[in-house]
Amino acid sequence: MPTESPESAVRLRYAAAARLPEAALCCPVDYDRRYLEAIPAEVIEKDYGCGDPSRWLQPGETVLDLGSGTGKIAFIASQVVGPRGRVIGVDMTDAMLEVARRNAPRVAERIGYANVEFRKGRIQDLGLDLDAVGAELAGRPVDGADAFLQLHELAERLRRERPLVADASVDVVVSNCVLNLVDAREKRRLFAEIHRVLRAGGRAVISDIVCGEDVPDALRRDAELWSGCVSGALREDRFLQAFEEAGFRGIRLLKRDAQPWRTVEGIEFRAVTVEAFRGDDLPDDGPPATVVYKGPFREVVLDGGTRFRRGDRVAVGSRTAGEFGRPPYAGCFECVEPRGAEPTVAPATGLSFRAVPGTTTDGGCCGGGACG
Known part of the structure; x- marks a missing residue:
C-alpha cells in the first residue's frame, strides 16, 4: 500500500x-x-x-x-x-x-x-451520505474518544435510516x-x-x-x-x-x-x-420448465457446477427459466415439452456461464409465456 x-x-x-x-x-x-x-x-x-x-x-x-x-x-x-x-x-x-x-x-x-x-x-x-454526516457534525467537533464513538453511532444510524x-x-x-x-x-x-x-x-x-x-x-x-x-x-x-x-x-x-x-x-x-x-430474488419453486441448450458450445457449466450439454433436455425451476429468457441468456436456451419421463432437475444456482457466445439467436427461453 x-x-x-x-x-x-x-x-x-x-x-x-x-x-x-x-x-x-x-x-x-x-x-x-x-x-x-x-x-x-x-x-x-x-x-x-x-x-x-x-x-x-x-x-x-x-x-x-x-x-x-x-x-x-x-x-x-x-x-x-x-x-x-x-x-x-x-x-x-x-x-x-x-x-x-x-x-x-x-x-x-x-x-x-x-x-x-x-x-x-x-x-x-x-x-453513508457524507453530506448528511457533515450537516450533523456542523458545530460538533470530534475532539475525543467519546465524540468518536458518537460519530460511529451517527454513521450507523444514517446508513440505517437515511x-x-x-x-x-x-x-x-x-x-x-x-x-x-x-x-x-x-x-x-x-x-x-x-x-x-x-x-x-x-x-x-x-x-x-x-x-x-x-x-x-x-x-x-x-x-x-x-x-x-x-x-x-x-x-x-x-x-x-x-x-x-x-x-x-x-x-x-x-x-x-x-x-x-x-x-x-x-x-x-x-x-x-x-x-x-443480479439474479431474481424469487424462490425457484414454481412449475418446472424443460430447457434445451442450443449451442454453439458442446457444453456450458454454471458456476454452481450444473452442466448443460448441447441438445440435452433439462428441467429447471420457474425462476431459472425466467432468467434464461432474458439477457445475457436469451437465445441460448429453448423451452420444450418433456419427452417421456421427467428430465433431470438441474440445481438453480450460480447462473453464470464460464463462456458466453458473442452473439445470440432470435427468440428467448421461458420468459413471456414461451413455455406455456
Whole structure:
C-alpha cells in the first residue's frame, strides 16, 4: 500500500485534477458526439475514464454512476435514459462534485429536462451520505474518544435510516475507471455494495483497468501509480471473479482493449468493460420448465457446477427459466415439452456461464409465456 492511504492519494490528486486537467489520468475513448454537444467543455476536460459504459444503457432506466467525477458519464447517461429515466452520481471529492453540480442545470436546460443528481459518498460505502454526516457534525467537533464513538453511532444510524443509496433501488450501476482506485482491503465490500443497490434482474456495467499479472508490492506502495489507475488494478481473471463472489450472474466481457493502456515494469494494464447481472430474488419453486441448450458450445457449466450439454433436455425451476429468457441468456436456451419421463432437475444456482457466445439467436427461453 502507499505510505499515505490510497483514498487520501486519490482524493488529493483528483481534487487537483478538478481544477487543472491532467491528461495522464485518462485513456483515449470515443464517446457519441451527439451527447457531448449538451455537456459544457469544463466537464469534458476534467473528466477521466477508460471506457464508455453508457453505450449499454436503455431508455427509462435508473442509473447509478460510481465515482461520477465532474459528471460526463452521468450527463451522457441522462440523455440515453431520457426524461423517464434517472441518474444518480456518487463521488467523494468536493472539487469534482462542485463542477458536476454547477453544470447540471446547464445540461438540463440544453436537453430539456432534469434527471441527474450528485451525492457525496464513498463508492465502497453506498449507505453513508457524507453530506448528511457533515450537516450533523456542523458545530460538533470530534475532539475525543467519546465524540468518536458518537460519530460511529451517527454513521450507523444514517446508513440505517437515511442511506445514500437504498437497497434494490437502481436498474444499472455504471462506473468508468474508478473501482481500481479503491483500497484493496475494501474491494470485496465495494462489489457487495454494487450488488446490494441493484434491483433483482439489474446489472452492473463497469469500465475499468485490469492487469495481466499480479502487481508487486513495490508498485502498490507507489501513491502516484495508485492514484493514476495503475497499482490498484485487479488481475483480469480476479476482476471477473470479484463479481462472481459478490453474487453476480451472467458475467461477461463486453469490451476488451487489445492494446494495453500502459506497461509498467513489464506488466500490461488495459481497459475492459464488464457486464454482470443480479439474479431474481424469487424462490425457484414454481412449475418446472424443460430447457434445451442450443449451442454453439458442446457444453456450458454454471458456476454452481450444473452442466448443460448441447441438445440435452433439462428441467429447471420457474425462476431459472425466467432468467434464461432474458439477457445475457436469451437465445441460448429453448423451452420444450418433456419427452417421456421427467428430465433431470438441474440445481438453480450460480447462473453464470464460464463462456458466453458473442452473439445470440432470435427468440428467448421461458420468459413471456414461451413455455406455456
